[in-house]
Amino acid sequence: MSLIKKNSEFHKQMVTWRHHLHKHPELSFKEVMTSDYIASVLESHNIEMHRGLAVTGIVATIHGTKKGKAIGLRADMDALPIQEKNEFSHKSVHDGKMHACGHDGHSTMLLGAAVYLKENNDFAGTVHFIFQPAEEGGGGGRVMVEEGIFDMFPCDAVYGMHNWPGLAEGKFAVHDTAVMAANETLKITIKGKGGHAAMPDQCIDPIVIGAQVITAIQSIVSRSVAPLDSAVVSVTMVDAGFVSNVIPNEMNLMGSLRYFKSEVGDKVKERIKSIAQGICESMGANVEFSSEPNYPATINTPKHAELCAIAASMVVGDKNVLRNEQPTMGSEDFAFLLNALEGAYIWIGNGLVPEDSPKGGCMLHNTRYDFNDEILPIGTSYWVELVRSILK
Ligand SMILES: [Zn+2]
Ligand SMILES: [Zn+2]
Numbered sequence: 001m002s003l004i005k006k007n008s009e010f011h012k013q014m015v016t017w018r019h020h021l022h023k024h025p026e027l028s029f030k031e032v033m034t035s036d037y038i039a040s041v042l043e044s045h046n047i048e049m050h051r052g053l054a055v056t057g058i059v060a061t062i063h064g065t066k067k068g069k070a071i072g073l074r075a076d077m078d079a080l081p082i083q084e085k086n087e088f089s090h091k092s093v094h095d096g097k098m099h100a101c102g103h104d105g106h107s108t109m110l111l112g113a114a115v116y117l118k119e120n121n122d123f124a125g126t127v128h129f130i131f132q133p134a135e136e137g138g139g140g141g142r143v144m145v146e147e148g149i150f151d152m153f154p155c156d157a158v159y160g161m162h163n164w165p166g167l168a169e170g171k172f173a174v175h176d177t178a179v180m181a182a183n184e185t186l187k188i189t190i191k192g193k194g195g196h197a198a199m200p201d202q203c204i205d206p207i208v209i210g211a212q213v214i215t216a217i218q219s220i221v222s223r224s225v226a227p228l229d230s231a232v233v234s235v236t237m238v239d240a241g242f243v244s245n246v247i248p249n250e251m252n253l254m255g256s257l258r259y260f261k262s263e264v265g266d267k268v269k270e271r272i273k274s275i276a277q278g279i280c281e282s283m284g285a286n287v288e289f290s291s292e293p294n295y296p297a298t299i300n301t302p303k304h305a306e307l308c309a310i311a312a313s314m315v316v317g318d319k320n321v322l323r324n325e326q327p328t329m330g331s332e333d334f335a336f337l338l339n340a341l342e343g344a345y346i347w348i349g350n351g352l353v354p355e356d357s358p359k360g361g362c363m364l365h366n367t368r369y370d371f372n373d374e375i376l377p378i379g380t381s382y383w384v385e386l387v388r389s390i391l392k
Pocket of ligand 2: 101102103135162
């Protein structure tokens with residue numbers, strides 16, 4: 001049962017916070033007003049906090065009435081460089097920026113939990129509320145860990161939560177191990193020999209060679225990765241040539257690699273390199289291949305996933321906590337926190353697909369997405385139940 005009731009004064013207060021954050025989105029590491037707003041609410045409730053980790057990060061701390069362990073709860077604060085297409089009154093007033101991933105809702109639910117637990121601190125131990133910048137590609141989680149967040153605020157475990165469109169309102173999904181994939185950026189440069197389009201015999205055409213490389217590396221996942229392992233290789237950018245009668249010197253490709261196990265990622269990269277080298281060599285071109293790791297895989301510890309599932313069932317009941325959902329090949333920088341500490345990251349249903357319900361089903365990063373205000377009390381109640389069930 002939800003501790004915080006729908007349509008209660010507390011819920012309405014949270015909606016006000018959420019709409020303010022949605023209206024004023026800021027990009028990674030630039031969440032200055034967002035951080036100030038969250039800090040002002042924390043301050044008005046006399047909640048102690050530390051500011052400035054990873055530029056705009058906040059760590060607020062609440063001690064229970066009894067001594068015990070310490071845990072960290074994390075929400076992300078940043079928005080995306082997207083022009084919002086919604087027309088409601090809380091739509092973004094910052095041109096070209098939008099809370100299209102629901103981090104406004106994540107920050108609000110965590111803020112709600114901090115305010116609630118400040119008044120109801122009958123637990124044993126300490127809670128650190130982590131408001132993290134730059135989840136959308138900036139690696140704010142990594143920066144917080146590098147700047148020593150868990151030395152300054154030692155925690156036994158850390159927990160995260162993301163809203164999930166397509167998962168019904170009132171449901172949670174808890175994965176025992178893998179939740180989100182690792183993500184790397186791939187770069188391939190094919191160096192041929194440019195010249196006149198009418199005299200291809202005197203050129204080494206990087207476009208024809210590149211086309212073969214693109215096609216050939218599509219066989220890696222089906223032929224070199226074990227069928228029960230997962231990986232994705234997507235070529236997402238192709239850049240070559242500038243006019244119809246010139247064969248260019250070079251072709252540049254970029255792409256995205258996703259996987260859960262590092263040995264699978266290593267194997268895919270080794271195969272891309274060797275396929276690209278083989279094709280280019282046989283056709284007289286040179287090739288450069290590089291990969292840049294972005295986020296590691298987000299892997300829960302089963303023990304902590306269980307604790308999250310117990311807390312979620314206290315709010316929505318056992319049957320509404322899904323335990324066997326597939327992980328996604330998307331990625332998440334909470335992985336850096338989970339590499340530093342044990343813990344778990346769960347999904348809270350934002351609503352069903354738009355055909356079934358007008359609310360909450362619009363996909364993340366879409367110009368029409370909006371966090372579902374109806375789930376604010378559910379998410380905040382989950383955080384409170386998690387704290388109470390672990391710190392007892
Ligand atoms: Zn996102
Ligand atoms: Zn997100």
